Amino acid sequence: MRTNQPLDSHARDGRNVDPELGTLLGEGSHQRVRGDLVPSRAPRAIAETPTDEGEGGTSYYGQPLLEEPVWKWYIPAYFFVGGVAGAAAALGAAAQLAGWRGSPAPRHRLLPRPEHRLVGRCRIIATAGAGLSAALLIADLGRPARFLNMLRVFRPTSPMNMGTWFLSAFGGCCAASTLPHLLPARRPWQRRVSDVSALGAGLMGLPLCTYTGVLIANTAVPIWQGTRKTLPVLFGASGAAGAASILELWPVDGVGDEVVHRFALLGKSCEAALSEVFSHEASRVPRVGLPLRRGASAALWRASQVLSVAGLVATALSGPRSTLRRTAGVLGVLGALTLRFAIMQAGRASARDPQATSAQQRAGRGASDVVTEKDRAGATHPTLGAEAGTKMEAPEHVQPA
């Protein structure tokens, strides 16, 4: 009998209404609660004796100003996988355009010409990547059963919505490009379908590989928002580097190998260079760049930079089918992967830090750098008091009243 036991904390639904006495019909009444889960809210450390001066500026008991991104490891993993798939598809398509026939000739499948293999592998990587990407995305959803809602509307304002359309198109093309090979009988039209859709996949692969940069740049997270100009490029390069590294691990001979090598050199060097640019852009407001200099995210970030540079060097020095080449592949994959996780981690840290947000905005990098004339009409900014004019130039609407 309940009254003889202490209240079972796991039985709680947070409303504790007796269905015989009251009915829950409110908007939030269907909000699911598992008693054994700690509540959704960000950690609430006991505040020290209240002071209005936190480190680096005013804040509310140092509480986060933003909600931390809720994405689990699936998302950075997807960034990598999607990037690789996209880049691979692009490379495959390019190779195809360069005049190679995509799929190996049915007659001598067992020993096709090497460059044929390259195209084929690109398609396989792309297709596998597309499938894996979808899986990762669905796994991360709070309500996976509703993944189809992603295609419920067409919303250009939402990079994620657009991305889903890209991915679907890409996935479709990849499927169409590989399926014919699995069919028993081989007819010319099948190959044509396969080649055309492969080109499509290559085309869609380019945005797929890069839009993820736009996706995270389109958030309130200071470090992501602050690096919006670099992120898509960085992700593109990193995607290329990743794809190249995988091809390095799954080598083809002859011309194919040269292609992969050139591709790897280009991709990896861009990645290495752009990650420098990224750090620089992130740290334009020092407080915003902090996660790249401090904490777990910083460690990851340095690791990724070391790895990709090492990968680049290894690639440069390695010959075909050498161990060093394989090492280069491993380093490259790890580098590209760590990069995504580092950036994700940095985003979390940045969202947790209320001063990152205020510093960025006080420095005129809030609305200010996109204020249009219309917005500015007669604007003074009474919400911003004396400190508004910080060392860094603040636009007029951020000036004190």
Add this chain to the structure above:
Amino acid sequence: MATNLQTDFAVQGGSQHLAHEHGEAPARKVMGFFTDTTLCIGCKACEVACKQWNQLPDDGFLFSGMSYDNTAHLGASTWRHVAFIERSEGLPGQGSPRDGVEAGAAAFGPLRPSGQPASTSLLTDVAPSHIEMPVPLGPTQRALSNFSWLMMSDVCKHCERAACLEACPTGSIVRTEFGSVYVQPDVCNGCGYCVSACPFGVIGRREDDGRAWKCTLCYDRLEGGMVPACAKACPTASIQFGEVGELRDRAEQRVEQLRARGVAEARLYGEDAAHQPGTEGLHAFFLLCDEPEVYNLPPDPVVPTKKIADAWYAMAASVVGLAAICLSAVASGGRR
């Protein structure tokens, strides 16, 4: 009597719905909140009224040590949150619920009967000179020397340009005919994008539920011609609900009045596009007595989408670049 009240609702509830037959939203006034922190007594009636109406679960029983604030901030299950700031500066006399109450009564015009606090005219039979009559305290007005306790009831801002809305990939988040931003719980698939997009950290995803939740501006109540639960409960009219345009005017007068009374720090937050271009104005805006950061508000928030063009361009460049890399990589290999 009771039944009158009842039918009152029924009729209203019914009539509202004709509006929705077609895809087009019927032309409605843009509704919102004006939260006047100088009237807040930190009773948290808004928090509970919100939870009661929306029947949200508790958010855990944790002692925070942050003055009287144990809910810390807005989240998936806390749609109203009262912040408490103990400040080592004085705050000279403020206070004017009457403006609020009366405006509150007028605010909802046709939709009013169901639930808006009535206006109060305690002194209807008294000469209008009454305001001058009593002797208020002189300029030496002060609380405990150089100390003040600020309280603010925070809520979703229902931005004119809403980050969560524009980020939502499923169309779960929509703009209602009242100009508010509403998360459709039957559509949301919990992608979590809105959570990172919101520049105010308002919307949250509850792990055990998987969906994103936030203040609905009591969309259901509005459909029935009722005032949002928090505004109705607020005993001191610190939370005022009404047509945003009217609220703005009232807010500006209020600031005048307060400055005249010596509250030099009084300022509005996010009342319109001119003052908060990043969001093009909030439908739930505030009157503050200190820097926004003090209340855990961003000083110059921006809807990420406003800036995202840069990223798209960068992406375009990146696409070209990537294509170039691929082509140059195959260039030689392609030769026959």
Add this chain to the structure above:
Amino acid sequence: MASKLPILSEWPVLRQLAHGDLTGLGPSAYSSRTRQLAPRTASADRVARSVCPYCAVGCGQLVYVKDEKIIDIEGDPESPVSQGCLCPKGAATFQLVTGDQREKKVLYRRPGASRWEELPLEQAMDMVAERVKRTREETWQERLEDPASALHGHRLARTLGIAHLGGATLDNEENYLLKKLYTALGIVQVENQARI
């Protein structure tokens, strides 16, 4: 879930096309549920005029009932006392009256027992009545037995063996009946929160 596999007519993208809506931020993205949305109070069978049970300000409350269950309790805007406002406690009244903390059975603890047991209401009432009678008879004071007192031998017609506490949370009518019954029984040690 309808949203899992929407029938085409419910597919907002088509609605977007139909209305030339390029962004899908507005009504075309509404779900059918959203289009049906209405306050639950509109579906109530009746509304009871009530008064907040917490402090003594006496704020008006409206209690909405549907299928003999309470679905909402909020302020009564017509009350000149509260004008529809409630404090957090008043606003939480719904949880007070419908909460699962409420006991619905009579509980009985035997002398020395370490747990509660349930008891039928009627039987419990009989037992209490019987105990009142017994104790009253055991502890009855007809006259003051105190030679030291100037009032030695004066009529008392009472018992100090039984006492009562509580009343400030009850209705007036209940307090009246309690006082009436106790006085008739000669129970004088009747007190309530007004004393603290």
Add this chain to the structure above:
Amino acid sequence: MVVIQGSNMAECHPVAFRWVMEAKNRGAAIIHVDPRFTRTSAVADLHVPLRAGSDIAFLGGIIRYILEGERFFKEYVTEYTNAPTIIDARFRGPEDDGQEGFFSGFDAKKNRYDWETWSYDGVEGVIPAAGHKHAHSDQPGHGGEPATGANMTERHQDPTLQHPRCVFQLLKKHYARYTPELVEETCGVPKELFLQVAETLCKNSGRERTGAFVYAVGWTQHTVGVQYIRTAAIIQLLLGNMGRPGGGIMALRGHASIQGSTDLPTLFDLLPGYLPMPHAVLPDEGALDAYVQNNRSATGWWSEFRKYAVSLQKAWFGEAATKENDYLFDLLPRLTGNHSHMTTVSEMADGKVKGYFVVGENPTVGSMHGALHREGLRRLDWLVVRDFALTETAEFWRNAPEIARGEIRTEDIQTEVFFFPAATHTEKSGSFTNTQRMLQWHQKAVEPPGDCRSELQFTYELGRRLRRLYAGSKDPRDRALQLLTWDYGEVGPLREPDAERVLLEVNGYTVVDGKPVPGFGKLADDGTTACGCWIYSGCYAGGVNHPARRRPGQEQTWVAPEWGWAWPMNRRLLYNRASADPEGRPWSERKRYVWWDAVERRWTGHDVPDFIVDRPPSYRPEPGTVGTASLAGNDPFIMQADGKGWIFAPSGLLDGPFPTHYEPEESVVENPLYRQQCNPARLEWHRRDNPYHRAWRDPRFPHVLTTYRLTEHHTSGAMSRWLSWLSELQPSMFCEVSRELAEEQGLRNGGWATITTARGEIECRVLVTARLRPLRVRGRLVHTIGLPYHWSYVGRVTGDPANELIGFVADPNVSIQESKALTGSIRAGRYSFGRRSVTDGLELRRPEPAPGEAPRDLPGLHAIHRQPPVQPKR
């Protein structure tokens, strides 16, 4: 202007505070006088931190300021108060030589004052006070004498207020020592801050303006509690703020019907309508006459006393009550003294009480010294608890620190416990009386679930069963029950008694036809009318349930007379005749409320006039007139024997006709005014398990403790700690300390602290805040520790109960405990072992104060024992 003192209005009565904000908006100044800076202070124009327990010194200082500066409302004071009345030559004040803080007439043996020397000059015997609470003498044979105060109209007065023995001059003399300097040194309030308050108050009073005082248990829960309120009353009378709109003294009460439970009293010393319970002094023969003689007043409204007493007997005993049998008055039980809550519990702990009903209250948490309560409960034969959910009181036998500590074994507790689930206010119809004396009816919304029943039904059923059990009895002691009128119909599926029929009985009816009477004016003393509570008479006039009236406020005047019903006779503002000048014209157009209509020759206005409606302002009674005819046209305070506001209370109070400053039972300082440290008439319970600290500066307990409520919880938490929506807002028991004290004691914000008194120890979280500041009192820094008292061991959120720290000690007039000012100690960390003085907590007291060190009472004048004058126990 509004002075909020002894109340934290914004936190404890937020919706009522709406109107304070409204007033502020209209230019009123809001002043909050409180030891803590609270949510009320946050929006007040001025916050005045003062030492808990020093309010009389502060208010007395204001009285002196008013008198010295001639700031009082002269016409009001001379016409409407007893300021001109000349007092008996034998009267001595505590300031007078040799009085040492005592008024004349203190009887150390009985531990109370005799009122003889406080009388009006020229009037025989003790002056009857309104309602006569505690007025009964315990000397027999008051029977035949004429009603007291027969020659009231012949009292000597001096309208010039110059006579050295007139109340005005005595007042001046009494408060002469309450200088701003004394206030500063006693209350810790800076002189200029005090002067600012006094000046603002004076500026906002007079013809054109009124000021109000607001208080709550911050004033009542002291050993001098009643006198706190008296002091404010004197100020308001001097400033002419009584009976006028925007004036008065608001008592903010804490429970939905706590006012109703005082009017229809579940209180030991009262019968409905403030008729005193019969006392053992009454003779066997002619008890009713003696009772009436002892309690009625020859003049003023209480001259009607007999009508109400007889009508009550008729309501209770119906047909059986006849003139011949004295309306069965003999059947009523009689008091021998104080049978209040703390006495009862103390007797319970001594095993004298066998059975206990606890209904909708949770004394082991909400009342002082929970451990002593539990000790009492353990000694009971049987306990009946009625509540919504299990409370600490119901679970005392298995859920308490002494059980956890193994000092008490559940098996050894022989108490039989019945828990009855109660119906909520939504599951029954009935009326609450709010803090403004307004009755509001609440409709039943749903049927109670399971075995939940209303108290109405419980009481009714219990009565029916007992009547059955006693049906055959021939014993005279059982006649009262047998003859009791006990038929209220049976309605609804649960066959509940009809609350409206109870209300009808309360309202009163004419015996012949059972028709409701229109009001107490129509009650008679010849047995032709029955009335359960005369002050409620009229609430069911014309068979209409007036408390159920719900005319929307928007459709009425600001007085809103058609919403609910306020006693008496729907008067919303008491003594409102004082809102007009002696000629019956409003003092000011702005403040017009009730006035004399010379054409209609009757009183009229926004409210129901609280006066004899056709008595012209010019009317003056002939000398020797008695009855209501003795009320002159300028006697607004009709309940008083002389129709005047009592600046000087010649009777009715057990601890002085004027309020004067005494230190709390446990204080950090010596009484700066007198050698007598504490209120000499206070009630103490000297028990091993109820130890007191040193009277002042106890080295073991150096800090001031004060308890209070939070907005987010309700009293013992039984109605709030189960509710997740409230509990998350204030999840843990905590104490509030100043940064200075935290520094000194090494307390960390959010960390733990242990707080100790001689009664017990508790642990709780620490909230370090600048809202508490140490005060400089008599040259020493005094730290105050704030303790909300909502938590205990049962509920969704639990914590240690602050009330375990508080001892049994009370105000003599109303037996209310002192929980707003006591002493204690605090240390960082969790060192509470749940020790209680009641069970093996002796080490808490060591070293006990040496006998006679820091005496509370003057040697010589020291009272023999402080037990309340219940049957003596030694």
